[in-house]
Amino acid sequence: MRLILLGPPGAGKGTQAARLVEKFGIPQLSTGDMLRAAVKAGTPVGLQAKAVMESGGLVSDEIVVGIIADRMDEADARNGFILDGFPRTVAQAEALDAMLARKGMKLDGIIELKVDENALLSRIEKRANETVAAGGTVRADDNPDAFKTRLDAYKVQTAPVSAYYSGRGTLKTVDGMAPIEEVSKAIDQLLG
Numbered sequence: 001m002r003l004i005l006l007g008p009p010g011a012g013k014g015t016q017a018a019r020l021v022e023k024f025g026i027p028q029l030s031t032g033d034m035l036r037a038a039v040k041a042g043t044p045v046g047l048q049a050k051a052v053m054e055s056g057g058l059v060s061d062e063i064v065v066g067i068i069a070d071r072m073d074e075a076d077a078r079n080g081f082i083l084d085g086f087p088r089t090v091a092q093a094e095a096l097d098a099m100l101a102r103k104g105m106k107l108d109g110i111i112e113l114k115v116d117e118n119a120l121l122s123r124i125e126k127r128a129n130e131t132v133a134a135g136g137t138v139r140a141d142d143n144p145d146a147f148k149t150r151l152d153a154y155k156v157q158t159a160p161v162s163a164y165y166s167g168r169g170t171l172k173t174v175d176g177m178a179p180i181e182e183v184s185k186a187i188d189q190l191l192g
Protein backbone atom coordinates (compact mmCIF):
# COMPACT_ATOMS: atom_id res chain seq x y z
CA MET A 1 0.00 0.00 0.00
CA ARG A 2 1.52 3.32 -1.09
CA LEU A 3 -0.35 6.39 0.04
CA ILE A 4 -0.04 10.15 0.07
CA LEU A 5 -1.82 12.25 2.70
CA LEU A 6 -2.35 15.85 1.65
CA GLY A 7 -3.76 18.77 3.60
CA PRO A 8 -2.80 22.00 5.35
CA PRO A 9 -0.73 22.16 8.55
CA GLY A 10 -2.94 21.01 11.41
CA ALA A 11 -5.25 18.98 9.14
CA GLY A 12 -4.58 15.75 11.02
CA LYS A 13 -2.24 14.01 8.57
CA GLY A 14 0.08 12.81 11.33
CA THR A 15 -2.79 11.41 13.41
CA GLN A 16 -4.24 9.47 10.49
CA ALA A 17 -0.82 8.33 9.29
CA ALA A 18 -0.04 6.83 12.71
CA ARG A 19 -3.20 4.74 12.51
CA LEU A 20 -2.52 3.60 8.96
CA VAL A 21 0.99 2.53 10.04
CA GLU A 22 -0.64 0.14 12.55
CA LYS A 23 -3.27 -1.06 10.13
CA PHE A 24 -1.02 -1.84 7.17
CA GLY A 25 2.34 -2.38 8.88
CA ILE A 26 4.04 0.14 6.62
CA PRO A 27 6.14 3.14 7.69
CA GLN A 28 5.05 6.78 7.77
CA LEU A 29 7.54 8.85 5.80
CA SER A 30 7.14 12.33 7.26
CA THR A 31 9.51 14.86 5.71
CA GLY A 32 8.77 17.20 8.64
CA ASP A 33 9.88 14.53 11.16
CA MET A 34 12.95 13.64 9.09
CA LEU A 35 13.97 17.29 8.78
CA ARG A 36 13.43 17.92 12.52
CA ALA A 37 15.62 14.90 13.26
CA ALA A 38 18.31 16.30 10.92
CA VAL A 39 18.13 19.70 12.64
CA LYS A 40 18.44 18.04 16.06
CA ALA A 41 21.38 15.92 14.95
CA GLY A 42 23.08 18.95 13.35
CA THR A 43 23.66 17.18 10.01
CA PRO A 44 24.50 19.26 6.89
CA VAL A 45 20.85 18.99 5.78
CA GLY A 46 19.71 20.04 9.25
CA LEU A 47 22.00 23.05 9.27
CA GLN A 48 20.61 24.18 5.93
CA ALA A 49 16.97 23.56 6.89
CA LYS A 50 16.86 24.98 10.44
CA ALA A 51 16.19 28.69 9.84
CA VAL A 52 13.69 28.24 7.03
CA MET A 53 11.74 25.66 9.06
CA GLU A 54 11.62 27.92 12.11
CA SER A 55 10.22 30.74 10.01
CA GLY A 56 7.55 28.45 8.53
CA GLY A 57 8.89 28.50 4.95
CA LEU A 58 9.65 25.49 2.76
CA VAL A 59 12.98 23.72 2.58
CA SER A 60 14.36 23.40 -0.98
CA ASP A 61 12.90 20.76 -3.28
CA GLU A 62 16.38 19.37 -3.86
CA ILE A 63 16.98 18.59 -0.17
CA VAL A 64 13.54 17.12 0.43
CA VAL A 65 13.50 14.99 -2.73
CA GLY A 66 16.94 13.68 -1.73
CA ILE A 67 15.88 12.58 1.75
CA ILE A 68 12.69 10.94 0.46
CA ALA A 69 14.54 9.06 -2.30
CA ASP A 70 16.99 7.68 0.29
CA ARG A 71 14.25 6.80 2.75
CA MET A 72 12.17 4.98 0.14
CA ASP A 73 15.13 2.70 -0.55
CA GLU A 74 15.25 1.43 3.04
CA ALA A 75 14.09 -2.14 3.62
CA ASP A 76 11.00 -1.29 5.70
CA ALA A 77 9.54 0.83 2.85
CA ARG A 78 9.79 -1.93 0.25
CA ASN A 79 6.18 -3.08 0.68
CA GLY A 80 4.68 0.35 0.99
CA PHE A 81 4.66 3.65 2.83
CA ILE A 82 2.54 6.63 3.80
CA LEU A 83 3.90 9.95 2.61
CA ASP A 84 3.07 12.74 5.07
CA GLY A 85 4.20 16.27 4.20
CA PHE A 86 5.54 15.25 0.79
CA PRO A 87 5.05 16.23 -2.01
CA ARG A 88 4.55 19.85 -0.97
CA THR A 89 5.26 21.51 -4.33
CA VAL A 90 4.39 20.54 -7.90
CA ALA A 91 8.13 20.08 -8.58
CA GLN A 92 8.24 17.54 -5.72
CA ALA A 93 5.18 15.73 -7.14
CA GLU A 94 6.89 15.51 -10.53
CA ALA A 95 10.09 14.25 -8.90
CA LEU A 96 8.04 11.64 -7.01
CA ASP A 97 6.40 10.46 -10.25
CA ALA A 98 9.83 10.05 -11.83
CA MET A 99 11.16 8.21 -8.75
CA LEU A 100 8.20 5.80 -8.69
CA ALA A 101 8.46 5.17 -12.44
CA ARG A 102 12.17 4.32 -12.06
CA LYS A 103 11.38 1.87 -9.28
CA GLY A 104 8.38 0.41 -11.15
CA MET A 105 6.06 1.44 -8.30
CA LYS A 106 2.52 2.86 -8.35
CA LEU A 107 0.54 4.85 -5.78
CA ASP A 108 -2.58 3.20 -4.34
CA GLY A 109 -4.18 6.32 -2.94
CA ILE A 110 -3.83 10.09 -2.68
CA ILE A 111 -6.06 11.41 0.07
CA GLU A 112 -6.62 15.05 0.91
CA LEU A 113 -7.94 16.12 4.32
CA LYS A 114 -10.10 19.21 3.87
CA VAL A 115 -10.23 21.50 6.89
CA ASP A 116 -11.62 25.03 7.44
CA GLU A 117 -8.75 27.47 7.54
CA ASN A 118 -10.18 29.07 10.70
CA ALA A 119 -9.88 25.82 12.64
CA LEU A 120 -6.19 25.32 11.89
CA LEU A 121 -4.54 27.87 14.17
CA SER A 122 -6.57 26.72 17.18
CA ARG A 123 -5.59 23.10 16.46
CA ILE A 124 -1.92 24.07 16.39
CA GLU A 125 -2.31 26.04 19.64
CA LYS A 126 -4.03 23.06 21.24
CA ARG A 127 -1.18 20.76 20.15
CA ALA A 128 1.38 23.18 21.63
CA ASN A 129 -0.53 23.37 24.94
CA GLU A 130 -0.85 19.59 25.15
CA THR A 131 2.86 19.21 24.47
CA VAL A 132 3.70 21.61 27.31
CA ALA A 133 1.26 19.82 29.64
CA ALA A 134 2.98 16.51 28.83
CA GLY A 135 6.38 18.02 29.64
CA GLY A 136 7.53 18.06 26.00
CA THR A 137 9.14 20.74 23.84
CA VAL A 138 6.88 22.75 21.54
CA ARG A 139 7.90 22.75 17.88
CA ALA A 140 9.79 25.91 16.97
CA ASP A 141 7.26 26.61 14.20
CA ASP A 142 4.10 26.07 16.31
CA ASN A 143 3.55 29.76 17.02
CA PRO A 144 1.17 32.24 15.33
CA ASP A 145 3.84 34.02 13.22
CA ALA A 146 5.44 30.90 11.78
CA PHE A 147 2.00 29.35 11.40
CA LYS A 148 0.88 32.20 9.18
CA THR A 149 3.92 31.63 6.96
CA ARG A 150 3.20 27.88 6.89
CA LEU A 151 -0.39 28.52 5.83
CA ASP A 152 0.74 30.95 3.12
CA ALA A 153 3.30 28.39 1.87
CA TYR A 154 0.49 25.83 1.79
CA LYS A 155 -1.81 28.06 -0.23
CA VAL A 156 0.78 29.22 -2.72
CA GLN A 157 2.98 26.14 -3.11
CA THR A 158 1.05 23.09 -1.88
CA ALA A 159 -2.56 23.69 -2.94
CA PRO A 160 -1.43 23.29 -6.60
CA VAL A 161 -0.29 19.75 -5.70
CA SER A 162 -3.95 18.82 -5.08
CA ALA A 163 -4.81 20.25 -8.49
CA TYR A 164 -1.92 18.26 -10.00
CA TYR A 165 -3.38 14.97 -8.74
CA SER A 166 -7.02 15.83 -9.23
CA GLY A 167 -6.24 16.67 -12.85
CA ARG A 168 -5.04 13.07 -13.18
CA GLY A 169 -8.22 11.76 -11.53
CA THR A 170 -6.31 10.20 -8.66
CA LEU A 171 -7.20 12.52 -5.76
CA LYS A 172 -9.73 11.54 -3.10
CA THR A 173 -11.07 13.95 -0.50
CA VAL A 174 -12.08 13.41 3.11
CA ASP A 175 -13.75 15.85 5.53
CA GLY A 176 -10.99 16.59 8.05
CA MET A 177 -13.38 18.57 10.26
CA ALA A 178 -15.15 15.38 11.38
CA PRO A 179 -14.07 13.65 14.64
CA ILE A 180 -10.84 11.62 14.35
CA GLU A 181 -12.67 8.26 14.33
CA GLU A 182 -14.95 9.36 11.50
CA VAL A 183 -12.06 10.65 9.44
CA SER A 184 -10.40 7.25 9.93
CA LYS A 185 -13.56 5.45 8.80
CA ALA A 186 -13.86 7.63 5.71
CA ILE A 187 -10.23 6.88 4.79
CA ASP A 188 -10.78 3.14 5.30
CA GLN A 189 -13.80 3.27 3.02
CA LEU A 190 -11.82 5.04 0.31
CA LEU A 191 -9.07 2.46 0.50
CA GLY A 192 -11.66 -0.34 0.26
Ligand code: ADP
Pocket residue numbers: 008009010031032033035052053054056057058059060061064084085086087088089092141150
Ligand atom coordinates in the same frame (compact mmCIF):
# COMPACT_ATOMS: atom_id res chain seq x y z
P1 ADP B 1 3.04 20.79 9.20
O1 ADP B 1 2.52 20.42 10.54
O2 ADP B 1 3.08 22.28 8.99
O3 ADP B 1 2.39 20.07 8.08
P2 ADP B 1 5.60 19.32 8.89
O4 ADP B 1 6.00 18.67 10.16
O5 ADP B 1 5.09 18.47 7.78
O6 ADP B 1 4.56 20.47 9.25
O7 ADP B 1 6.82 20.20 8.32
C1 ADP B 1 7.45 21.18 9.10
C2 ADP B 1 8.36 22.04 8.22
O8 ADP B 1 9.34 21.21 7.57
C3 ADP B 1 7.69 22.79 7.07
O9 ADP B 1 7.11 24.00 7.48
C4 ADP B 1 8.87 22.97 6.12
O10 ADP B 1 9.74 24.01 6.56
C5 ADP B 1 9.62 21.67 6.26
N1 ADP B 1 9.15 20.66 5.28
C6 ADP B 1 8.53 19.48 5.59
N2 ADP B 1 8.24 18.80 4.47
C7 ADP B 1 8.67 19.57 3.43
C8 ADP B 1 8.64 19.44 2.02
N3 ADP B 1 8.10 18.35 1.43
N4 ADP B 1 9.19 20.42 1.27
C9 ADP B 1 9.73 21.50 1.83
N5 ADP B 1 9.79 21.71 3.15
C10 ADP B 1 9.26 20.76 3.95
